[in-house]
Amino acid sequence: MKRTLTALTVAAILFASSASAFDPADLQKLLDTNVCAQCDLSGADLFEADLGDADLSGANLEGANLEGAYLDSARLAGANLFGAYLFGAYLVEANLRGANLSGANLRGATVNHAKLSFANLSGADLGGAYLASARLVGANLGEANLGGANLSDADLEAANMNGAILCNTIMPNKLVIYSGC
Numbered sequence: 001m002k003r004t005l006t007a008l009t010v011a012a013i014l015f016a017s018s019a020s021a022f023d024p025a026d027l028q029k030l031l032d033t034n035v036c037a038q039c040d041l042s043g044a045d046l047f048e049a050d051l052g053d054a055d056l057s058g059a060n061l062e063g064a065n066l067e068g069a070y071l072d073s074a075r076l077a078g079a080n081l082f083g084a085y086l087f088g089a090y091l092v093e094a095n096l097r098g099a100n101l102s103g104a105n106l107r108g109a110t111v112n113h114a115k116l117s118f119a120n121l122s123g124a125d126l127g128g129a130y131l132a133s134a135r136l137v138g139a140n141l142g143e144a145n146l147g148g149a150n151l152s153d154a155d156l157e158a159a160n161m162n163g164a165i166l167c168n169t170i171m172p173n174k175l176v177i178y179s180g181c
Contacts, residue, residue, distance in 0.1 A: 021040075021042045021043040021063075022040050022041045022042050022043055022044040022064075023039065023040045023041075026039035026040050026041055027039075027041060027044055030051070030054065030056075034051065034053065034054045034055070035054065035055040036054070036055070036056055036059055037055050037056065037057040037058055037059065037075075038057070038058045038059060039056070039059045039060070040059075040060045041056075041059055041060060041061050041064055042060045042061065042062040042063055042064065042080075043062070043063045043064060044061070044064045044065070045064075045065045046064055046065060046066050046069050047065055047066075047067050047068060047069070048067070048068040048069060048070070049066070049069045049070070050069075050070045051069055051070060051071050051074055052070050052071065052072045052073060052074065052090075053072075053073045053074060054071065054074045054075070055074075055075045056074060056075060056076050056079055057075050057076065057077045057078055057079065058077070058078045058079060059076070059079045059080070060079075060080045061076075061079055061080060061081045061084050062080050062081070062082045062083060062084065063082070063083045063084060063085075064081070064084045064085070065084075065085045066084055066085060066086045066089050067085055067086070067087045067088060067089065068087070068088045068089060068090075069086070069089045069090070070089075070090045071089060071090060071091045071094050072090050072091065072092045072093060072094065073092070073093045073094060074091070074094045074095070075094075075095045076094055076095060076096045076099050077095050077096065077097045077098055077099065078097070078098045078099060079096070079099045079100070080099070080100045081096075081099055081100060081101045081104050082100050082101070082102055082103055082104070083102075083103045083104060084101070084104045084105070085104075085105050086104055086105060086106045086114055087105055087106070087107055087114065088114055089106070089114050089115070090115045091114070091115060091116045091119050092115050092116070092117050092118060092119065093117075093118045093119060094116070094119045094120070095119075095120045096119055096120060096121045096124050097120050097121070097122050097123055097124065098122075098123045098124060099121070099124045099125070100124070100125045101121075101124055101125060101126045101129050102125045102126065102127040102128055102129060102145075103127075103128050103129065104126070104129045104130070105129075105130045106129060106130060106131045106134050107130050107131065107132045107133060107134065114131070114133075114134040114135065115134075115135045116134055116135060116136045116139050117135055117136065117137040117138055117139065118137070118138045118139060119136070119139045119140070120139075120140045121139055121140060121141050121144050122140045122141070122142045122143055122144060122160075123142075123143045123144060124141075124144045124145070125144070125145045126141075126144055126145060126146050126149050127145045127146070127147045127148055127149065127165075128147075128148040128149060129146075129149045129150075130149075130150050131149055131150060131151045131154050132150050132151070132152045132153055132154065133152075133153045133154060134151070134154045134155070135154070135155045136151075136154055136155060136156050136159050137155055137156075137157045137158060137159065138157070138158045138159060139156075139159045139160070140159075140160045141159055141160060141161045141164050142160045142161065142162045142163055142164065143162075143163040143164065144161075144164045144165070145164075145165045146161075146164050146165060146166050146169045147165050147166070147167040147168060147169060148167070148168045148169065149169050149170070150169075150170045151169060151170060151171050151172055152170050152171070152172060153172055154172050155172075156172060
């Protein structure tokens, strides 16, 4: 049902706007197969899309709306999510290794946290990302670039941050880290 509603929403958007930046064939491929590695979905509206276990490795999702999207266990390694809107997205156990999330909005609210528990963000670029109130329990942020990121009120319990770049990063205790700048 959720997938059908998503498909109908996307179809309506496609017909309403011919100026979309993404490739409609790529979007249809994703909806039909849950696989769209190396696809162009830049600027796509995937609001609350059910993409659990999807393969979006190396996909271009720059500026995409993934608010409330279900991406648990999705493969997004090397994907470009620059400036993507991921408010309240579910990315539990997602593989975002080496992904570009710079400038992405992964914030959470008191109830609607962006959920990245046990996600693999090793080597990812989260420079300037907004992760306030995000849930990152057990996440792997090793070697990730968190320079200028806002992690205020984020839950980092048992998260691996070995080798992460923390230059000008706002941490949960409101401390700004300047080391390694």
